Every structure is written in structure tokens, then in C-alpha cells.
Amino acid sequence: MSPMLHSxxxxxxxxxxxxxxxxxxxxxxxxxxxxxxxxxxxxxxxxRARLGPMRxxxxxxxxxxxDALKLLFKEDLIPDNADQFIFWLAPVLxxxxxxxxxxxxxxxxxxxxxxxxxIGLLFVVGVGALGPFGIVLGGWASNNHYSIIGALRSTxxxxxxxxxxxxxxxxxxxxxxxxxxxxxxETQRTxxxxxxxxxxxxxxxxxxxxxxxxxxxxxxxxxxxSELVAGYMTEYSGFRWSLYFLAEYANMIVVASxxxxxxxxxxxxxxxxxxxxxxxxxxxxxxxxxxxAYCVFRAGKQPARAQxxxxxxxxxxxxxxxxxxxxxxxxxxxPLERMHDGLYGAFWxxxxxxxxxxxxxxxxxxxxxxxxxxxxxxGWHILIPLALVNVVDVGIxxxxxxxxxxxxxxxxxxxxxxxxxxxxxxxxxNDKYAAAASAxxxxxxxxxxxxxxx
Amino acid sequence: MLDxxxxxxxxxxxxxxxxxxxxxxxxxxxxxxxxxxxxxxAGIFLQLRAEFLFISQIILYVGGIMVLFIFAIxxxxxxxxxxQIRSRTQKWIALLVALAVGLxxxxxxxxxxxxxxxxxxxxxxxxxxxxxxxxxxxxxxLFGTYLLPFEIASVLLLVAMVGAVVMAxxxxxx
Amino acid sequence: MPIGHYLFLSLALFLIGAIGVITRRNVxxxxxxxxxxxxxxxxxxxxxxxxxxxxxxxxxALFIIADAAAEAAVxxxxxIAFFRNRETVLADEMDLLxx
Numbered sequence: 267m268s269p270m271l272h273s274x275x276x277x278x279x280x281x282x283x284x285x286x287x288x289x290x291x292x293x294x295x296x297x298x299x300x301x302x303x304x305x306x307x308x309x310x311x312x313x314r315a316r317l318g319p320m321r322x323x324x325x326x327x328x329x330x331x332x333d334a335l336k337l338l339f340k341e342d343l344i345p346d347n348a349d350q351f352i353f354w355l356a357p358v359l360x361x362x363x364x365x366x367x368x369x370x371x372x373x374x375x376x377x378x379x380x381x382x383x384x385i386g387l388l389f390v391v392g393v394g395a396l397g398p399f400g401i402v403l404g405g406w407a408s409n410n411h412y413s414i415i416g417a418l419r420s421t422x423x424x425x426x427x428x429x430x431x432x433x434x435x436x437x438x439x440x441x442x443x444x445x446x447x448x449x450x451x452e453t454q455r456t457x458x459x460x461x462x463x464x465x466x467x468x469x470x471x472x473x474x475x476x477x478x479x480x481x482x483x484x485x486x487x488x489x490x491x492s493e494l495v496a497g498y499m500t501e502y503s504g505f506r507w508s509l510y511f512l513a514e515y516a517n518m519i520v521v522a523s524x525x526x527x528x529x530x531x532x533x534x535x536x537x538x539x540x541x542x543x544x545x546x547x548x549x550x551x552x553x554x555x556x557x558x559a560y561c562v563f564r565a566g567k568q569p570a571r572a573q574x575x576x577x578x579x580x581x582x583x584x585x586x587x588x589x590x591x592x593x594x595x596x597x598x599x600x601p602l603e604r605m606h607d608g609l610y611g612a613f614w615x616x617x618x619x620x621x622x623x624x625x626x627x628x629x630x631x632x633x634x635x636x637x638x639x640x641x642x643x644x645g646w647h648i649l650i651p652l653a654l655v656n657v658v659d660v661g662i663x664x665x666x667x668x669x670x671x672x673x674x675x676x677x678x679x680x681x682x683x684x685x686x687x688x689x690x691x692x693x694x695x696n697d698k699y700a701a702a703a704s705a706x707x708x709x710x711x712x713x714x715x716x717x718x719x720x
Numbered sequence: 721m722l723d724x725x726x727x728x729x730x731x732x733x734x735x736x737x738x739x740x741x742x743x744x745x746x747x748x749x750x751x752x753x754x755x756x757x758x759x760x761x762a763g764i765f766l767q768l769r770a771e772f773l774f775i776s777q778i779i780l781y782v783g784g785i786m787v788l789f790i791f792a793i794x795x796x797x798x799x800x801x802x803x804q805i806r807s808r809t810q811k812w813i814a815l816l817v818a819l820a821v822g823l824x825x826x827x828x829x830x831x832x833x834x835x836x837x838x839x840x841x842x843x844x845x846x847x848x849x850x851x852x853x854x855x856x857x858x859x860x861x862l863f864g865t866y867l868l869p870f871e872i873a874s875v876l877l878l879v880a881m882v883g884a885v886v887m888a889x890x891x892x893x894x
Numbered sequence: 895m896p897i898g899h900y901l902f903l904s905l906a907l908f909l910i911g912a913i914g915v916i917t918r919r920n921v922x923x924x925x926x927x928x929x930x931x932x933x934x935x936x937x938x939x940x941x942x943x944x945x946x947x948x949x950x951x952x953x954x955a956l957f958i959i960a961d962a963a964a965e966a967a968v969x970x971x972x973x974i975a976f977f978r979n980r981e982t983v984l985a986d987e988m989d990l991l992x993x
Binding site for chain 3: 723724727731734735738739741742747750751754757758761764765768769770772773776777780781784785788789792793795796810811813814815817818821822825826829830832854857858861862865866869873876877879880881883884885886887888890
Binding site for chain 2: 269270272273274277349351352355383384385388389391392393395396398399402403406414418421425445
């Protein structure tokens with residue numbers, strides 16, 4: 267056994283950082299996912315002029331913990347005729363896919379589990395594509411009509427938008443010239459532009475397609491509470507349901523991370539090469555200090571002693587982290603100096619990911635749900651042609667700039683204009699179709715009676 | 721050393737779930753065991769440093785073909801276990817033939833390992849850290865030497881897609 | 895690691911797939927066994943590609959995966975069309991050509 271033990275020890279010695287990151291991902295991401303749920307409830311309440319969870323803990327901050335405890339203590343029900351093995355397997359599959367795909371995502375230049383893997387982002391996307399299995403198997407194993415309809419709808423939606431999602435990523439990969447995560451961010455630094463500015467239509471299609479892929483509103487018909495009870499999650503309760511729920515929010519984090527890496531410059535600060543804007547390096551410290559100062563300001567005004575103690579604790583935490591950031595500056599000659607890239611990179615990355623997730627939530631609160639046929643039509647008739655035209659145009663722009671020496675920005679502007687023209691044409695055709703369909707609907711009375719269904 | 725452990729791990733999973741796959745009565749259970757076999761095969765590709773093929777297997781085979789299978793099984797209502805008539809002779813003949821073929825091929829592979837230069841040429845693998853980046857190498861070869869087969873494969877996929885849609889459509893009698 | 899290990903694995907999977915094709919009555923499981931056979935061939939190709947240092951084996955394996963997708967799609971289309979006509983997926987009962 268000794269050579270085996272030696273090789274295991276050598277393995278751990280070389281890869282201990284990555285193993286630590288992996289353990290952190292499995293422990294911390296579910297916790298972050300539940301707190302994103304809380305942020306969503308608070309933001310949703312704020313947009314509707316109410317307060318959201320306020321009772322459990324100061325300003326409802328312990329609400330996710332209470333929810334988690336409740337779900338853990340709930341009775342574990344398995345329907346009688348359900349397939350026991352697959353009923354158990356389905357949420358596990360969803361959660362495993364979501365967490366494994368987080369492995370290749372680089373949060374800042376130092377935190378990555380699958381370090382320098384050649385296929386980088388494709389790994390994230392590919393393993394994330396195993397998530398739909400959990401959905402369809404869970405819906406089928408529940409032995410329930412609502413579940414299976416929800417599961418089939420969800421899977422149909424997911425495979426419809428997978429093509430668009432892939433093409434949107436391809437347009438980003440064309441610009442980057444590589445699949446390696448670190449190299450993609452480095453090329454954005456050397457090209458001195460985030461790829462969202464070079465390929466805005468690509469980012470737009472990416473945004474929409476991945477909202478559909480993660481079953482978020484306005485594409486959340488599979489889990490529409492008012493229509494299908496809870497879709498494929500109907501028969502799941504307690505811990506199994508929480509696994510599905512967490513898998514959905516973990517997928518959201520993964521999608522935001524991939525979008526940030528490919529389109530929003532990853533862990534680069536805004537204008538990374540511009541020398542006179544180097545003052546932006548102080549932004550993390552200033553931001554955290556501002557949040558700490560605000561907490562101090564509000565601490566005195568809290569009605570209950572527990573709440574003001576909590577505010578003081580948060581302010582203290584903010585100032586400590588701000589101090590760490592200050593000490594990690596490159597000219598401080600302190601041991602924290604080595605962690606400068608890692609810390610600041612992680613800060614900017616997490617800031618961009620939070621902004622992206624906020625956009626996810628914003629769209630959920632504002633837009634009404636798509637009907638299933640509208641959803642299918644959008645996916646197949648509008649988004650796939652648009653994504654295809656976008657890829658062709660990005661390719662043409664790159665060919666123009668490398669073969670004919672036209673400036674990259676000029677080429678990109680020309681081809682983006684062409685793509686937008688194609689988008690206008692697609693929408694025009696869609697409007698004509700929709701007008702014809704509703705005209706047919708009005709003349710056919712037997713169908714008009716049925717407008718309340720689906 | 722670690723390479724061997726990883727290989728045996730994935731190989732064991734592949735063989736065990738393949739055997740389970742062909743012996744289940746419920747078609748969905750068979751599909752799930754095929755999924756585990758395919759994932760284990762993908763793991764073996766990764767162990768052979770074929771990274772692009774590893775992710776292609778997961779995206780195309782598991783994420784595409786198996787979803788198609790599961791959809792078909794659910795739409796055709798095949799999830800109920802069908803009564804199996806035990807045709808004993810057929811099973812024993814199949815096992816016998818498989819054993820015979822296996823023994824024959826196994827003896828060939830086993831004998832070849834001892835005589836490099838005589839019979840089968842079995843070279844040694846290049847050390848893993850001296851390999852060229854896999855995706856770039858694959859792309860150069862695919863779009864260089866094998867461009868025509870690539871284009872023909874895309875036409876094949878188009879034909880298959882049209883054919884499958886036409887065949888599976890419900891006939892609305894005119 | 896000698897290449898023989900990969901060849902043995904490929905042989906085992908191939909034979910298991912062949913047994914599945916011969917013994918099972920349910921044609922969908924027969925199709926799945928065919929996919930298993932194709933995977934066994936893929937392992938063989940990729941193992942040789944690694945040991946000879948030629949990436950053409952991986953290119954061939956990629957083509958086989960694309961081909962398997964096309965074949966699975968068409969095969970399932972046929973099965974669904976047949977099921978609509980005869981309500982069965984058992985190979986024993988697909989005997990329309992018998993005289």
C-alpha cells in the first residue's frame with residue numbers, strides 16, 4: 267500500500283489549494299444561494315413598496331437559516347407509486363451538476379478548482395447541461411400528471427434554448443480565441459475592451475438564452491405556481507425540494523460567472539490598462555468603508571438593542587475587510603501584498619456577478635410570464651437565427667480586421683449594425699405572424715373560447 | 721500510479737453499469753445506467769488526456785442523445801416494465817458466442833504485450849506534460865486534413881434531423 | 895499503463911453491448927446497446943490515438959459521436975412511427991414482412 271499512499275500524499279501536496287477551493291465551493295455555495303433568495307425577496311418587496319421578511323433576525327437576515335431548518339425537519343414523503351431510486355436520484359443529479367460546473371469557474375485569478383484546464387468554460391457549460399436530467403427524471407419519477415407535464419415542458423424549453431446559448435458563447439469564444447478561463451480574461455486585458463462592447467448582440471442573446479436555461483422568469487412556466495402547482499417539484503418536499511431550489515440558484519450563480527468571465531471582463535477592474543484611472547484601485551476600500559460608515563450612521567437609530575448591536579457588528583466587519591484591502595495594496599511592502607491580485611480580482615468579479623444576478627432578479631419582478639407557445643416561438647424563430655447571424659458577423663468582423671487590416675472596432679460596429687438589422691427583420695416577420703395568428707383566433711370562435719387555458 | 725487508480729475506477733463503473741443496463745426490465749432504469757456508462761467513458765477519455773472529447777461526450781452523448789432517448793421512452797409510454805419471456809436458449813447462445821469472441825481477442829491482446837516488434841506494435845504513451853494543447857491540436861487536424869469529412873458530417877446531421885422529424889410527425893390526413 | 899488495459903475494457907464493453915443487442919426484445923434497449931458498442935469503439939480509438947501520438951484517432955471518435963447522434967435520432971423516429979401503427983416495441987412482434 268505504500269506506493270499508493272505516497273502517490274496520494276504527492277497528489278494532495280501539489281493540489282491542496284484546489285482541493286480547498288472545492289471543499290469551500292461545496293460548503294459555501296449553498297449558503298450563498300439561500301442568501302441570494304433572501305436578497306431576491308427583499309428586492310421584490312422593495313419594488314412593490316413593502317418590506318419583505320423582517321421578523322426572523324434583524325431585518326430578516328436569519329430568514330434563510332430558519333427556512334433551511336424547517337425544510338430539514340419536514341417529513342420525507344415519497345409517493346406510493348413513485349420510482350424510489352429515481353425519486354432519490356433526481357435532485358441529487360441537479361445539485362451535483364450545478365456544483366461540479368462551479369469547479370471550472372475562476373473567481374478572481376487565484377480561486378479555481380480545475381486550474382488551467384484546456385476546455386475551461388466549455389466544461390462549465392457542458393456539465394451544467396446535465397441539470398435538465400434531474401428535472402425530467404424528477405418529474406417522471408413523481409408519478410403525477412402535473413409533474414410530468416412540467417418536466418416535459420421544462421426539458422423542451424431547455425433544449426430549445428441550448429442552441430442559442432451555445433451560439434452566444436461561440437461568439438465570445440471567437441473573440442477570445444481560446445477556451446481557457448484565465449486566458450479569456452487576459453485577452454480582454456490585452457484587447458483593452460470587455461467583450462460586451464465588442465459583441466453586444468452576443469451578450470444580449472447570452473442573457474436571454476440563459477434566463478431560459480435556468481428556468482427563471484419570464485421563462486418560468488415549468489415552475490409556474492399558478493398553473494402547474496409546482497411543476498416537476500410538486501411531489502418533492504423537505505430536503506429534496508431544497509436541493510432542487512438550491513440547484514436553480516447555484517445555476518444562476520454559474521451562469522452569471524460565465525457571463526462575467528466571457529463578456530464583462532472577469533476579474534479586471536474597469537479600464538485595466540489606463541494609467542491615469544489607477545485611482546479606481548482604491549474603489550473596493552472606499553466602497554466597503556462607505557458601507558461601514560452607513561451602518562454606523564444607522565446603528566444609533568435602530569429601535570431594538572439587538573438590531574443596533576447587529577449594525578455595529580456589520581460596520582466593524584466592513585471596516586476590517588476594508589483594512590485588509592488597504593493593506594494588500596502593492597506599495598505597502600507588507601506580506602499581504604502578494605494577495606493583491608487575488609483579493610482585488612475576487613472583489614471585482616463578485617461585484618460584476620452580483621450586478622448580473624440583480625439583472626436576473628429585476629427581469630423577474632418586472633416582466634410577465636411567457637406562454638409556452640410564445641416561448642417556443644421566441645426560441646426557435648427569433649433567437650436561433652439571431653444568434654447564428656451574430657456568430658457569422660463576429661467571424662466576418664474578425665476576418666476583416668485580421669486579413670484586411672480594418673480597425674477592430676470599426677469592423678465590429680459595421681457587423682453589429684448588420685446583426686441589428688437582421689434582428690429588426692426577424693421581429694418584423696414575427697409581428698406579421700402574430701397579427702395573422704390573432705386574426706385567425708378572432709374569426710374562429712371555437713378557439714376563442716379557449717383563451718383562458720394555457 | 722494515480723493514472724491506474726483513475727482508470728480502474730472509471731473502467732469498473734463502465735463495465736458494471738453496462739451489465740446493469742442490459743439486464744433491467746424498466747427502460748428508464750436502463751437509460752440511467754447507460755448514462756453512467758457514458759459518463760465513465762468520458763472519464764476514461766479525460767484520463768487519456770483527450771479533454772475536448774471528454775466534454776463532447778458529455779454535451780453530445782449524455783446531454784443530447786440520452787435526453788432524446790428519455791423523451792422517446794416517456795412519450796411512447798415505455799416506462800412500464802414489459803413481461804419478459806425467458807428465452808433461455810437465446811441467452812445461453814449469446815453468452816457462449818460472446819465468451820468465444822472475447823477469449824479469442826483477449827488471447828491476441830495478451831500475447832502481444834510481451835513481444836514489442838513482433839506481431840502487434842504496442843508503443844508507449846508520451847508523458848502527459850509534453851502533450852500539445854488538446855483543443856488546438858484537434859481543431860487544426862479537423863479543419864485541416866479532415867475538412868471534407870467534417871462538411872459531410874454536417875450534411876449527414878441535417879439529413880438525419882429532417883428524416884427524424886418527418887418520421888415522427890403525426891400524419892394529419894389531408 | 896500498458897495499452898492492453900484499454901483494449902480489454904473496450905472488448906468487454908463491446909461484448910456486453912453485443913449481448914444486449916442479441917438478447918433483449920425491447921428495441922429501445924437494443925438501440926441503447928448499439929450506442930454502447932459505439933462507445934467501446936471510441937475508447938479503442940482514443941487509446942490508440944494517445945499511444946501513437948496522433949490526434950486523428952480523436953477526430954475519428956468525434957465523427958463517431960456525431961454519427962451516433964444522427965443514428966439515434968433516426969432510429970427513435972422509426973420506433974415512434976412504428977409504435978403509432980402497431981402499439982408495440984417488442985422486436986418479436988415487429989413481423990409485418992412475414993408471409
